[in-house]
Amino acid sequence: MFSLLGRNTCVCxxxxxxxxxxxxxxxxxxxxxxxxxxxxTAATTTTGxxxxxxxxxxxxxxxxxxPPQHETFDPKPEAPxxxxxxFQPIATNIPGIHFCxxxxxxxxxxxxxxxxxxxxxxxxxxxxxxxxxxxxxxxAGPNSREIRATDWPYFGSLVKMLRPSEELPALTSVWLxxxxxxNDNVQPAGQTAGFLGxxxxxxxxVCDPSRRDFKINGLAPPADIPPLRLSHRxxxxxxxxxxxxxxxxxxRASQYDQSQHExxxxxxxxxxxxxFAIQREPEAVRDRYGRNRFGQCVLLARRLIxxxxxxxxxxxxxxxxxxxxxxxxxxxxAQNADRLEDVLCPLFDVAFTAxxxxxxxxxxxxxxxxxxxxxxxxxxxxxxxxxxxxWGPVFSLALAGAGISGAQVYGASxxxxxxxxxxxxxxxxxxxxxxxxxxxxxxxxxxxxxxxxLPVTTGQPIYKLLGTSPVTTARTQPGGDIARVPPYDDRPxxxxxxxxxxxxxxxxxAGRIKGWQARSFAPPGHEGQLVVEMIDxxxxxxxxxxxxxxxGIDANAAGRSPFVQGMRALLTQEVxxxxxxxxxxxVHASGGGTSREVYADWFLRHFACxxxxxxxxxxxxxxxxxxxxxxxxxxxxxxxxxxxDRHRFSVTVALRSQDDGAMETSMGVGVAVxxxxxxxxxxxxxAGAAAWISLHDTELTFDARPRDExxxx
Numbered sequence: 001m002f003s004l005l006g007r008n009t010c011v012c013x014x015x016x017x018x019x020x021x022x023x024x025x026x027x028x029x030x031x032x033x034x035x036x037x038x039x040x041t042a043a044t045t046t047t048g049x050x051x052x053x054x055x056x057x058x059x060x061x062x063x064x065x066x067p068p069q070h071e072t073f074d075p076k077p078e079a080p081x082x083x084x085x086x087f088q089p090i091a092t093n094i095p096g097i098h099f100c101x102x103x104x105x106x107x108x109x110x111x112x113x114x115x116x117x118x119x120x121x122x123x124x125x126x127x128x129x130x131x132x133x134x135x136x137x138x139x140a141g142p143n144s145r146e147i148r149a150t151d152w153p154y155f156g157s158l159v160k161m162l163r164p165s166e167e168l169p170a171l172t173s174v175w176l177x178x179x180x181x182x183n184d185n186v187q188p189a190g191q192t193a194g195f196l197g198x199x200x201x202x203x204x205x206v207c208d209p210s211r212r213d214f215k216i217n218g219l220a221p222p223a224d225i226p227p228l229r230l231s232h233r234x235x236x237x238x239x240x241x242x243x244x245x246x247x248x249x250x251x252r253a254s255q256y257d258q259s260q261h262e263x264x265x266x267x268x269x270x271x272x273x274x275x276f277a278i279q280r281e282p283e284a285v286r287d288r289y290g291r292n293r294f295g296q297c298v299l300l301a302r303r304l305i306x307x308x309x310x311x312x313x314x315x316x317x318x319x320x321x322x323x324x325x326x327x328x329x330x331x332x333x334a335q336n337a338d339r340l341e342d343v344l345c346p347l348f349d350v351a352f353t354a355x356x357x358x359x360x361x362x363x364x365x366x367x368x369x370x371x372x373x374x375x376x377x378x379x380x381x382x383x384x385x386x387x388x389x390x391w392g393p394v395f396s397l398a399l400a401g402a403g404i405s406g407a408q409v410y411g412a413s414x415x416x417x418x419x420x421x422x423x424x425x426x427x428x429x430x431x432x433x434x435x436x437x438x439x440x441x442x443x444x445x446x447x448x449x450x451x452x453x454l455p456v457t458t459g460q461p462i463y464k465l466l467g468t469s470p471v472t473t474a475r476t477q478p479g480g481d482i483a484r485v486p487p488y489d490d491r492p493x494x495x496x497x498x499x500x501x502x503x504x505x506x507x508x509x510a511g512r513i514k515g516w517q518a519r520s521f522a523p524p525g526h527e528g529q530l531v532v533e534m535i536d537x538x539x540x541x542x543x544x545x546x547x548x549x550x551x552g553i554d555a556n557a558a559g560r561s562p563f564v565q566g567m568r569a570l571l572t573q574e575v576x577x578x579x580x581x582x583x584x585x586x587v588h589a590s591g592g593g594t595s596r597e598v599y600a601d602w603f604l605r606h607f608a609c610x611x612x613x614x615x616x617x618x619x620x621x622x623x624x625x626x627x628x629x630x631x632x633x634x635x636x637x638x639x640x641x642x643x644x645d646r647h648r649f650s651v652t653v654a655l656r657s658q659d660d661g662a663m664e665t666s667m668g669v670g671v672a673v674x675x676x677x678x679x680x681x682x683x684x685x686x687a688g689a690a691a692w693i694s695l696h697d698t699e700l701t702f703d704a705r706p707r708d709e710x711x712x713x
Contacts, residue, residue: 094110097115101484111406118421131151214279290354322580329344377395534550563606572672
């Protein structure tokens with residue numbers, strides 16, 4: 001079994017030089033200097049097809065986990081609700097073609113897309129189905145959850161061998177932003193050069209280009225090594241050999257071939273360093289792709305293909321804390337609708353359309369193939385946790401750009417999205433189509449390390465997908481509402497300072513509520529005694545940031561006396577996309593009222609205030625029907641009118657998902673502020689008296705469960 005870290009992998013802002021030299025790199029593992037295979041198979045036989053070789057570049061978006069076909073490109077509005085799900089179809093800009101309402105931006109560029117709705121592997125394993133998609137070959141080894149030297153080469157490794165970049169040969173095939181993992185550190189087969197050997201590995205950059213301090217340190221000699229004279233290529237190899245003689249390496253400078261000179265050119269030309277300088281993009285462009293790891297990786301992919309990289313693979317990045325949960329990435333076994341609405345579709349819809357439009361605006365789309373695909377789809381029927389499970393019998397993918405005839409849907413699934421009913425597509429034909437567009441004949445062969453001559457693919461190009469113009473010129477107004485799917489926001493709570501206009505949502509209102517909900521509960525005949533409301537701390541005309549939530553008893557309460565047991569007020573909000581790890585819910589609060597004595601002797605004596613982190617018990621996410629993971633009492637000190645004192649109170653809990661089978665996040669997580677009376681007997685509230693607590697702002701911090709590096713199978 002092998003690990004990918006240390007195999008042509010560059011970790012941004014951190015580099016292990018000794019490890020890089022061990023695999024034949026010079027200051028960066030992506031610059032492979034070990035001897036390349038001596039021969040390349042001639043694979044670019046002219047076919048006469050106008051789309052052959054149309055793609056100079058490929059941007060391959062790997063939607064790891066398996067997107068649901070029903071909520072992306074193949075909605076089934078006539079199916080029962082447990083099949084079709086919570087969302088509606090919308091019209092695209094092509095008459096008769098509909099996508100899910102969570103992809104409104106994508107619907108508006110359907111004229112540039114070819115959607116395949118009949119992809120099939122019949123394999124429900126991430127590793128097995130993914131291997132087939134990424135290599136074009138069914139897995140034949142003992143365990144596809146492990147990388148082995150006998151694996152069939154990843155598609156990008158064969159591209160590196162057969163169609164190297166003219167501008168950046170050493171960076172022909174690039175993989176962002178991390179190696180592919182299943183839970184924890186399980187690295188499945190299908191993502192390496194396999195039996196071709198390490199020379200043909202894609203160049204992996206483990207990085208986050210959305211960070212302000214993003215940079216790649218590996219494209220120049222490290223600062224702690226004396227400068228090399230790089231002005232003359234002929235003397236460069238000799239200098240390098242002497243300079244690194246004290247480190248472990250094999251071969252001599254005289255044995256280096258042209259590929260090593262090309263790799264060393266990266267150190268002198270600056271082309272690669274310039275491509276990775278994403279900070280030079282205009283702010284508006286970076287915003288357009290989304291200020292998140294996936295969006296910025298997609299933008300970085302565009303910069304790399306502009307610099308001459310042939311293939312950029314963008315792996316869907318994991319979020320902090322999702323290394324052992326039941327809905328990581330697109331693998332939505334639980335809370336499928338919530339994950340799609342809050343995280344997955346906003347990320348994809350923004351970045352994917354920004355890429356296609358950006359390439360089009362730069363006149364690059366005609367020569368760049370864009371692929372969006374996952375390893376399989378999701379089950380037609382929604383499970384008891386509101387999720388969809390693995391489904392290889394049918395799923396969808398999207399293609400755009402070079403050689404793709406847009407404005408079409410190819411293939412079809414049945415009425416519940418379970419099986420193909422027309423034009424079934426299997427991975428060999430999909431991979432053959434990619435090779436064809438890159439100018440590699442699907443009958444081409446290559447030689448392995450033992451000299452065996454092997455076919456690049458056993459499939460046939462899907463010619464009905466190919467063309468130099470859309471299949472129709474008909475257009476229509478796309479449906480959907482972009483405001484319905486705003487750009488991704490990674491904050492776990494909304495409106496934490498209560499500054500957004502409008503009242504609190506009432507608990508029990510129809511539909512799923514995003515944001516703060518509140519309600520006061522009391523026995524019949526005692527409603528309205530305990531109040532929870534959003535107020536302005538000053539005049540209504542003051543600037544933002546002065547609103548607060550007040551929970552308490554107003555001056556008219558005496559007329560509604562006596563107070564009895566069972567009075568309770570609740571302020572709560574669902575946590576967006578909870579993961580495994582430590583949560584801390586914090587409020588800044590103060591006490592108030594007609595006097596300090598009323599607040600202390602009447603309110604705090606008879607009412608208890610608590611902070612809580614809770615878990616929902618059903619898919620309705622009823623905040624009155626929860627289990628409490630953690631709760632702490634708090635008593636804000638009295639603050640006189642006009643004073644600005646604020647006091648901090650917090651509750652903390654560690655939540656697990658798959659660890660020990662806990663599944664504590666499976667139904668969702670919420671935070672709550674609870675005020676409830678502790679009366680044993682009826683209480684007559686003093687006339688004209690008022691008392692309350694004020695919540696001025698809130699915060700939810702998250703410390704993710706770390707990846708367990710020891711879990712590898």
